[in-house]
Amino acid sequence: MELDPNVVHVAIRWLHVAAMAVAFGGSVLVLAVSMRRTAESATVVQVAATYEWAFWAAVGVLAMTGIGNLGAFGISLPAPGTDWGGTFELKLMVVLALVLISVPRTLALGMLATTTSAERSVRTMRRLYGGTSGAFALILALAVTLAHG
């Protein structure tokens, strides 16, 4: 049985948006938890650690479905010299940078829980997840520009 290519592409797009919602929404949630005055450091670390598992799953799904989305363009994919191409290359570079800086963020989490004071630990997490949320907001803005011009 042959699958309708349009159904496949819509499913891939939905998966891409869902993964983005998990990754972006999750980082905003961790940031919000870390901003609460009453939040204990251990609670913030626990929420962040749960998020990190979901974040990396979402990153894999975003990369996989992102290429699937490109496949939907086929030969009509705009060339690198065009405005669309320039925005797309910029988006890919921001995504690469976010993936790169997310590794130390994830690894630092385990160390923060055991080596620093609770107050400093929460302050550091605010900065880490504030930066992650900012990077995701930029990627989303670039994605909206690519989709709607």
Place this chain on the structure above:
Amino acid sequence: MSNDRALAAWALATFHATFFVLVFVLLLYSRGGFGATLASLNTLVGLGLFVALWGTTLVTTRRALRGVDPTGGSVDGRRLSRQAIRWGAANGLAFLLLIAIPLIIGSIAATPPGGNPLAVVGIATIAAPFALSVASVIGALSGLTLSALDLVLIGLARRIAL
């Protein structure tokens, strides 16, 4: 494996697979003609290939991190690099086999009536030593490069936390 180390392995494995693919896509797209390449590929096959690479990278990254704790006090860089070369090569081989086996089976099944289905096996046998060598060398070099990057990122994590 502790929860922190399991999370570190999951993060590093996904980082390796996605970083490898995204750099590849960025380079191919920048050269132009990427749309024609994509148009010639089946979307579901492409998704399957990524899942296969992600899976083999997860298994081999876990093995490469044996005896190395990226969230601990210090990391033996030489040990990590040695294990990354070995398991990077294994990843290259595993990924090649995951692509080649369905291809060979599919080609045998698609042999037209009157044709010799075992001819595919003969061609695969001749090509195998070359393909396996190339896959293991690419895997080993990728493993070495990514382990160097990992060491920099582990150092950065320590500077953030301490």
